[in-house]
Amino acid sequence: MAYSEKVMEHFTNPRNMGEIDNPSGVGTVGNAQCGDIMRVYFDIDNAGIIRDVKFKTFGCAAAVATSSMATELVKGKTVQEALTVTNKAVCEALDGLPPIKVHCSLLAEEAIHAALWDYAEKNNIVIEGLKKPKSDIHEDEDEEDY
Amino acid sequence: MTRQIYLDNAATTATYPEVVEAMLPWFTERYGNPSSLYEFGQSTKAALIDARERIAAHLGAPAQDIYFTACGTESDNWALKATAEAYANKGKHLITSAIEHHAISHTTEWLEKQGFEVTYLPVNADGLVNPADLAAALREDTTLVSIIFANNEIGTVQPIKELAAIAHERGALFHTDAVQAVAHLPINVEELDVDLLSASAHKFHGPKGVGLLYIRKGLKTRSFLHGGAQERKRRAGTENVPAIIGMAKALDLCMERFDERIAHELELRDHLINRVLAEVEHVRLNGHRTLRLPNNANFSFEFVEGESLLLTLEQKGILASSGSACASGSLDPSHVLLAIGLPHEIAHGSLRLSLGEATTREDIDYTVEAIKEVVERLRQMSPLFEDFIHGKKALSAVR
Numbered sequence: 187m188a189y190s191e192k193v194m195e196h197f198t199n200p201r202n203m204g205e206i207d208n209p210s211g212v213g214t215v216g217n218a219q220c221g222d223i224m225r226v227y228f229d230i231d232n233a234g235i236i237r238d239v240k241f242k243t244f245g246c247a248a249a250v251a252t253s254s255m256a257t258e259l260v261k262g263k264t265v266q267e268a269l270t271v272t273n274k275a276v277c278e279a280l281d282g283l284p285p286i287k288v289h290c291s292l293l294a295e296e297a298i299h300a301a302l303w304d305y306a307e308k309n310n311i312v313i314e315g316l317k318k319p320k321s322d323i324h325e326d327e328d329e330e331d332y
Numbered sequence: 333m334t335r336q337i338y339l340d341n342a343a344t345t346a347t348y349p350e351v352v353e354a355m356l357p358w359f360t361e362r363y364g365n366p367s368s369l370y371e372f373g374q375s376t377k378a379a380l381i382d383a384r385e386r387i388a389a390h391l392g393a394p395a396q397d398i399y400f401t402a403c404g405t406e407s408d409n410w411a412l413k414a415t416a417e418a419y420a421n422k423g424k425h426l427i428t429s430a431i432e433h434h435a436i437s438h439t440t441e442w443l444e445k446q447g448f449e450v451t452y453l454p455v456n457a458d459g460l461v462n463p464a465d466l467a468a469a470l471r472e473d474t475t476l477v478s479i480i481f482a483n484n485e486i487g488t489v490q491p492i493k494e495l496a497a498i499a500h501e502r503g504a505l506f507h508t509d510a511v512q513a514v515a516h517l518p519i520n521v522e523e524l525d526v527d528l529l530s531a532s533a534h535k536f537h538g539p540k541g542v543g544l545l546y547i548r549k550g551l552k553t554r555s556f557l558h559g560g561a562q563e564r565k566r567r568a569g570t571e572n573v574p575a576i577i578g579m580a581k582a583l584d585l586c587m588e589r590f591d592e593r594i595a596h597e598l599e600l601r602d603h604l605i606n607r608v609l610a611e612v613e614h615v616r617l618n619g620h621r622t623l624r625l626p627n628n629a630n631f632s633f634e635f636v637e638g639e640s641l642l643l644t645l646e647q648k649g650i651l652a653s654s655g656s657a658c659a660s661g662s663l664d665p666s667h668v669l670l671a672i673g674l675p676h677e678i679a680h681g682s683l684r685l686s687l688g689e690a691t692t693r694e695d696i697d698y699t700v701e702a703i704k705e706v707v708e709r710l711r712q713m714s715p716l717f718e719d720f721i722h723g724k725k726a727l728s729a730v731r
Contacts, residue, residue, distance in 0.1 A: 203712075203713055218677035219677060221677075223716060225715040
């Protein structure tokens with residue numbers, strides 16, 4: 187598996203790994219059958235700024251690295267800004283992913299959205315542009331014959 | 333520089349230096365074509381005859397029944413395709429198992445597209461084929477049964493002699509993919525009474541690019557490569573002389589020190605299995621506890637994903653293999669692990685360690701410590717483990 191140095195670096199030293207007690211929002215996406223599950227925790231202040239973010243991931247090196255990078259990219263941002271962090275941005279920040287691992291970055295984006303959705307529901311607010319996350323991102327994936 | 337501990341001998345082995353030495357003259361000095369009539373070619377032919385006789389003797393076969401190929405995959409393809417075709421008048425039903433190497437299973441899938449019918453025998457939780465299942469699956473039109481001798485992932489060794497006898501009772505031929513077994517288990521084709529057997533040199537310290545197929549005398553088969561008269565016209569093409577001589581040398585060396593080599597591997601394998609099962613929680617040994625290759629250990633660590641496990645172990649200098657989807661470059665975990673009944677999420681956390689003659693007790697102890705540390709670290713990172721600890725959702729229990 188040809189991973190970039192950035193991917194290996196984030197896999198080896200993941201940023202923001204852990205849990206947050208009483209999080210403002212938490213989201214879990216993925217599917218153990220497919221071999222990857224991501225969970226993201228947010229601590230969001232009254233101004234809507236992400237003060238802290240943590241993740242836990244069961245999955246391959248790409249899944250760990252995209253979780254690590256995605257949490258880095260949203261930390262300190264406003265909720266609205268966090269929403270603009272796409273899987274493409276995560277991929278680029280990691281200097282790319284092997285084609286069959288791109289779905290890991292989608293999972294990372296989805297995990298961020300799932301945690302934001304939970305935050306919105308808990309606080310009874312509507313975050314513009316945020317759709318209800320899919321619990322299992324693999325549902326939409328086409329069967330590919332590698 | 334981190335130390336390197338190579339625990340992937342089921343993938344390939346180091347070529348013995350003596351083997352390389354035995355091969356060298358056949359490249360630069362004695363490069364004559366064995367089909368040439370002058371002495372410079374005929375002496376090469378004599379060396380091939382000698383290599384074939386030595387290899388045949390190790391397998392308990394007549395020399396003329398050993399055919400050289402380019403790899404185990406070619407041997408498997410030849411055995412299945414050519415035999416199925418040669419006996420198609422008698423019937424078009426084949427039987428194999430659910431845990432074959434892809435060299436067999438992808439070949440039978442291809443044969444299905446050519447109009448053959450294939451029965452895939454299930455295995456039990458230890459990976460064993462039940463002889464009664466074979467007896468029940470055999471039909472009038474069954475021409476060939478192919479069962480892997482020892483599984484490449486979980487190491488389970490099948491009751492080949494018993495299975496071959498059952499096939500023969502019903503008039504079917506018996507092939508075994510013995511790529512992982514040759515030089516690792518005692519094998520005598522006459523005593524086992526198998527009709528076809530595949531092997532590959534690089535799994536027993538020989539060079540890559542050479543394998544063999546044993547075809548019992550009198551058996552109908554088709555030429556696999558058409559061309560010259562090499563390999564009794566059944567597999568044309570100039571012989572890979574240096575590699576064949578290397579294969580013979582490798583098998584000589586393996587069989588010469590068979591007993592001490594296997595005793596060493598068995599002791600370390602059991603030390604590894606015992607330590608991991610005793611010192612790591614939520615772990616399962618895949619494959620049969622005793623009916624297994626002397627150098628194979630395969631574990632599933634719950635809540636941990638295999639590719640992450642492999643890459644982290646590599647950072648500690650340990651080279652191994654996994655049946656996880658990510659490690660194989662597909663979306664599904666190993667068909668072998670699913671066939672023994674593992675749920676997907678547990679199959680994803682598998683690790684195969686295959687030992688060799690050069691493996692030491694220190695290597696194993698270092699590896700066990702590394703596994704404990706890496707599994708603990710990955711579990712701290714795993715939402716599945718977090719859920720387990722919090723008791724929110726228990727995963728399907730480890731068998």
